[in-house]
Amino acid sequence: MKQDVARILFSEKEIEEKVIALGNQITKEYKGKELVLIGVLKGANIFMSDLMRKIDMPITIDFMAVSSYGSSTTSSGVVKILKDLDNSIEDKHVIIIEDIIDTGLTLHYLCENLLSRNPKSLKICTLLDKPERRKVELKVDYKGYDIPDEFIIGYGIDYAEKYRNLPYVATLKRAVYEK
Ligand SMILES: O=P(O)(O)OC[C@H]1O[C@H](OP(=O)(O)OP(=O)(O)O)[C@H](O)[C@@H]1O
Numbered sequence: 001m002k003q004d005v006a007r008i009l010f011s012e013k014e015i016e017e018k019v020i021a022l023g024n025q026i027t028k029e030y031k032g033k034e035l036v037l038i039g040v041l042k043g044a045n046i047f048m049s050d051l052m053r054k055i056d057m058p059i060t061i062d063f064m065a066v067s068s069y070g071s072s073t074t075s076s077g078v079v080k081i082l083k084d085l086d087n088s089i090e091d092k093h094v095i096i097i098e099d100i101i102d103t104g105l106t107l108h109y110l111c112e113n114l115l116s117r118n119p120k121s122l123k124i125c126t127l128l129d130k131p132e133r134r135k136v137e138l139k140v141d142y143k144g145y146d147i148p149d150e151f152i153i154g155y156g157i158d159y160a161e162k163y164r165n166l167p168y169v170a171t172l173k174r175a176v177y178e179k
C-alpha cells in the first residue's frame with residue numbers, strides 16, 4: 001500500500017489539529033441548535049467519525065451513500081444514491097460532511113436533493129477541496145485544506161476502493177492508475 005504513495009500531503013497529526021479546529025468552530029456556531037451531521041459514504045467515514053467527537057454539544061448523525069467515480073479516477077457526473085437517510089431532516093440544521101470536493105457534482109446533486117426536504121439550514125463541510133477542478137459553483141462553509149489537482153488517497157479516500165485505511169492524506173503514484 002505505502003509503496004503506491006507519491007507524497008504525503010497531510011500527516012495524521014496535522015489532520016487531527018485541523019479536525020479539532022473545525023469541531024470547535026462548528027460547536028461555537030451551532031450551540032443550542034438542533035444539528036444533524038450527514039456523512040457521505042464511503043469517503044467521509046473517517047473524517048465524520050473524527051470530527052463528530054470534536055463537536056462539544058448534542059448532535060445526531062445520518063449517512064447517505066452515493067457514488068459517481070466507480071473504479072475510475074474521473075467523475076462520471078452521474079450520481080447514484082446507494083443509501084438514503086434514515087430520518088427526516090425537516091426543520092433541522094444540517095451540515096453535509098465530505099472528505100473531498102473535486103468537480104462539485106456530487107455535492108451539487110446532494111444539496112439540491114436535501115434542500116427539497118426543507119431543512120432549517122444546510123451547510124457544507126469538507127476536509128479537502130480541489131477548487132481548480134470545479135464544474136459547478138458551490139459554497140463551501142467549512143474547509144480543512146485546498147489541494148492541487150492531483151489524485152488523492154488515504155484518510156477514507158480511495159482509488160478503486162483501496163487505500164482508505166492509510167492514516168494520512170497522500171497523492172497516488174501515476175504509475176498505479178496508468179498501468
Ligand atoms: O466533487 P466530485 O467530483 O463529485 O467528487 C467528490 C466525491 O467523490 C468521492 O466519492 P466517490 O463517488 O468516489 O465514492 P466514495 O465516497 O464511496 O469513495 C468523494 O468521496 C466525494 O464524495
Ligand code: HPA
Binds near residue numbers: 150151
Ligand atoms: O482525488 C481523488 N481521489 C479519490 N477520489 C476522488 N474523488 C474525487 N476526487 C478524488
Ligand SMILES: [Mg+2]
Binds near residue numbers: 043158
Ligand atoms: Mg471514491
